[in-house]
Amino acid sequence: MSNLDLRPAPSVCGGRADVTAQPVRELLPAKPVTLGASTQVRRLLPSMGRRMVGAWCFVDHYGPEDIEREPGMQVPPHPHIGLQTVSWLHDGEVLHRDSLGSEQVLRPGQLGLMTAGRAIAHAEQSPRQHAKLLHGAQLWVALPDAHRHTAPAWEHHAELPQVSGGGGLSATVILGELDGARSPGTTFTPLMGADLTLAAGTDTRLPLDPDFEYAALTMSGEAEVDGVRLPPGSLLYLGCGRRELPLRADVDSSFLLLGGEPFDERLVMWWNLIGRSHQDIAEAREEWMTGTLFGEVSSYSGPRLLAPELPPVPLKARGRTR
Structure with missing residues (x-):
């Protein structure tokens, strides 16, 4: 998924200086954004x-939206460098197409994982014939310096490992490892992502890695995470130092748990590009506008996205939080 803001604000991410070693409960506000039409x-x-939770650096939650008589998601070709995109659906379908020639319809419970590396372009659309509801999350993972110029790649995993925690808790492991179950998705830093389901009446505890920082995003229902009740679309930052996470639910609920070792490197994120300097971003933008490095999404019919203008002052990589 793209950042379609015509005046995107640069985000400076990474570094451990502002990461607390203690558990916290920090509710992060959401910003409403319109994608496509x-x-x-x-x-x-x-x-x-x-700005980050481990290497997770971008989280959009959308739906449930009734698109029965609407075109649904319509995101034209756009570029990425220095990151991975993670597509995750609860309802509906999304057609992924990229400049490698990949073409795949993603459905609920399937992992769509795109490693941008040095350069890739892709488009995302609801198929012409699509389900009534569209509901999901789009996430980015920052690549460490040693791998940010890796060859681009696309992975589709229709089957993912399941975890049953007992007491009404079950989970699908999207990336990384949870409670001994490991996703087949490729990762480049220690991290995890899982979709947890809590049946009504659940009251349990989930084991965690104390070296990871974590955040929880409620997808449906109203989960209670470490005593904080989270309506859908809420993201609760949990910090580090946790060996377990108390979970409760009075109604059937689901949420994404995102975690990872705090990302040590400092980076710059602007529009759909991640680099380490203003020059990285400026060169990638120019290449998208005038060059051939990103390739073409040849199966897409229509114009691609044009890059916004860079801000008038140089982009600088600083800390993790404002």
């Missing part, structure tokens, strides 16, 4: 208070 999303990372 009609798709409304809640942008939760980066936010005014926090």
Whole structure:
């Protein structure tokens, strides 16, 4: 998914200086954003208070939206460098097409993982014949310096490992490892992402890695995470130092748990590009506008997105939080 803002604010991310070693409960506000003609999303990372959770650096939550008589998601070809995109659906379908020639319809419970590396372009659309509801999350993972110029790649995993925690808790492991179950998706830093389901009446505890920082995004219902009740679209930053996470639900609920070792490197994120300097971003933007490095999404019919103008002052990589 793209950042379609015509005046995107640069985000400076990374570094451990502002990461507390203690558990916290920090509710992060969402910013409403319109993608394409009609798709409304809640942008939760980066936010005014926090830009990263481990290597997770971008989180959009959208839906449930009734698109029975609407075109649904319509995001034209756009570029990425220095990151991975993670597509995750609860309802509906999204057609992914990229400059590698990949073409795949994603459905609920399937992992769409795109490694941008040095350069890739892709488009995302609701198929012409699509389900009534569209509901999901789009997430980005920052690549560490040693891998940010890796060859671009696309992965589709229709089957993912399941975890049953007992007491009404079940989970799908999207990336990384949870409670001994590991996703087949490729990762480049220690991190995890899982979709947890809590049946009504659940009251349990989930084991965690104390070296990871975590955040929880409610997808449906109203989960209670470490005593904080989270309506859909809420992102709760949990900090580090946790060996377990108390979970409760009075109604059937689901949420995404995102975690990872705090990202040590400092980076710059602007529009759909992640680099380490203003020059990285400026060169990638120019290449998208005039060059051939990103390739073409040849199966897409229509114009691609044009890059916004860079801000008048140089972009600088600084800390994790404002």
